[in-house]
Amino acid sequence: MFGLQNPKTFFNFSSSNIFWLKVIFLLTAIVGLFFALIISPKDYLQQDAVRIMYVHVPSSWISLFIFAVIGFSSFLSLIFKIRVFSVYAKSLAPIGLVFAFISLSTGSLWGYPTWGTFWTWDARLTSMMILFFTYVLYVVLWRWIEDYFLAEKITNIIGILGCINLPIIRYSVDWWNTLHQPSSITISSAPTIHASMLFPLLLMFFSFCILSLLIFLLRYKYEIISFRNKFND
DSSP, rough: OOGGSSSSHHHHHHHHHHHHHHHHHHHHHHHHHHHIIIIIIOOOTGGGGGGGGHHHHHHHHHHHHHHHHHHHHHHHHHOOOHHHHHHHHHHHHHHHHHHHHHHHHHHHHHHHHHSSSOOOOOOOOHHHHHHHHHHHHHHHHHHHOHHHHHHHHHHHHHHHTTTTTTHHHHHHHHHHSSSSOOSSSSSSOOOOOOOHHHHHHHHHHHHHHHHHHHHHHHHHHHHHHHHHHHHOO
């Protein structure tokens, strides 16, 4: 982790690996979509509507994971004054925002044929919407506050406080009686989803992870260059 304190670590990594990340993303996305849309079977109740899962679930996982990284990075930046972690968090936030939006929108599309409505104030949906608006607040404050160090401090606090919502999202289906189905994949137990659906789901998740890393590295380079230009003028 201490190597991450040096901005050159990620800068050099991104410069030398962007091409191969693009190749890996394209290959995994094509294969993943082929399995998700053609090879994987229909659900016996939801029919083809279940295929929304292959975009919705990975987007949800990634948006949660990214905010957890933002919270951790914000903590290191605020408490230990390791400023490069603020750059990591700032670079990741728009990516997490997009995936949170995809999660909510695809969840609404999936909810209509399943629940008969695009939206309900279900505990999982509501807590996920709170995460989305936390992302929005984080990104907007970086743009609105002209003083870099003030923006850094405020967004660090938001990043840390926003993590309170993550376990609520994760366990909302267990703590409350909700329309949203329980998790099909958990660390503590075997998946309840069939292998024919699990494989394309994990493949799409891996593809989205590579895409997130690719965009992060590009944004990180931009943020580092912008920071240098801002304080060298």
